[in-house]
Amino acid sequence: MMLRSKWLAAVSGISLAVAPSVVQAAPVGTAAGSDITNTVQVDYKVGGVSQTQVSATDTFKVDRKVNVTVATTDASAVSVSPGQTDAVTTFTVTNNSNATLDFLLAATNQSGGSAQFSGSDSFDGANVRVYVETNGTPGWQTDDTQAGALAGIASGDTATVYVLADMVLSAGPPAALPTNGSIATVVLTATAASGASQIGGTVAGSGGSAISQTPPGTANGQTTMETVFADAAYAPSGDTAYNGQHAARSDYQVAGALLSVNKYSRVVSDPVGSTNPRSIPGAVVEYCIVVSNASGAATAADVALSDVVPTEMTFVSGSVYLDGAFSAPDTCTSSGGSAGSDAANYNAGTTTVSNTFASIAATETRTLRFQATIN
Structure with a gap:
C-alpha cells in the first residue's frame, strides 16, 4: 500500500522492513481549521515619559483547500489476453489538500476516442471494479480490498488503487472476445468526500458523500473554515478544474494469438505400385497438418490438435x-x-489422432503428420 503519512515517524524499523511501500510525507500547507494569530504592539511616550504599551490582536481561521491528484503508474498499455479475467491497471490517488479527507472512487470505461498511450479505445472491458492496496505487497493480490472509497487520507498521503476488468465483449456462451490489438481505456475518478467508513481498519472505505465548496460569492468568515476547490482539470476524461475531483486513464491492449491451420493430403503408395499413386482402395494417404502463429501475436499455449480418421480409412500404426x-x-x-x-497420439476407440503443443510463439509453426489406408 503506497500510503504516506506524518505519523509514520512513530513506526518501528521492523515495520518499515515488512511494508516498504509505506513512505513518509509531510502535510501540504497549514492545516485547515488552524487559527493564525498576529499581535501588534505600540510603545509611546508623553512628556518624555514612557506610557503603558497598547496592543491589538487579530485571529483568523485557515480555510480548507481541496486538491486531489489521480495518476496512472502504468508506463504503457497493459498487455492482456482475450478472455482474461482480473486484468489490472494501477493508479495513485494523492491528497494535496491541507486537511484529512475521504475520496469516493469510480472506475468507468471510456467511450471511444484516443486511448491514453497510443491508438484508440475500441471496446469496453466487462466487470470493471476498484480495489485499494491494503495487504502491503505492491501489485494487486486477491486479498487487497475491493472498495468504493478511500477513508481518512491525511494531507500529503498517497494511496495505490487498482482498476480490474475482464477482457470479454459478452459472456455468451460462447463468450465474445476482443480481437488482437484492440484497446480498452478505463478512467479512475476520485472525488473529495467525508463520512466514508474504513473497511477492516484500512484506508479502503465504503459510503461517504461528496463535499461541497463554499459558494464563491460568500464573504470569507474570519472565524469559520470555508472550503475551496483547487483541483486541476483532466481534459481527456472531461473533468474540469475546481470541481472537487480529479481523474486519470490507463489502457488494456489485447495481445492475442493469431493461429491458422492448414491440412494437406497426398497419396504416397497404392496397391498396384503406380509411379504416380492413385487414391484407390488399399492406397496409403499421408496427411500433413500445419498450425502457425502470425507475426506480432501473443504466444498460444496448450494448443490441442485432434483429427478423427474418416470411417472409410484405417490409421497406419x-x-x-x-x-x-x-x-x-x-x-x-x-x-x-x-x-x-x-x-500418446492415437485413440483407437475414437480413431482420433491428437497432440498438444506446449506453445506456439509468434511466427512459429508446428506440424503433425500421419498416414491412413483407404478401405
Missing part, C-alpha cells in the same frame, strides 16, 4: 510424426521433427 518442416505444396518432412507414438 506408427505413422505419427511431429514438428517436421513443411515443404510446399503438401508435405510435412522429417527434418527437425521427432516420431510420435500410437500410445
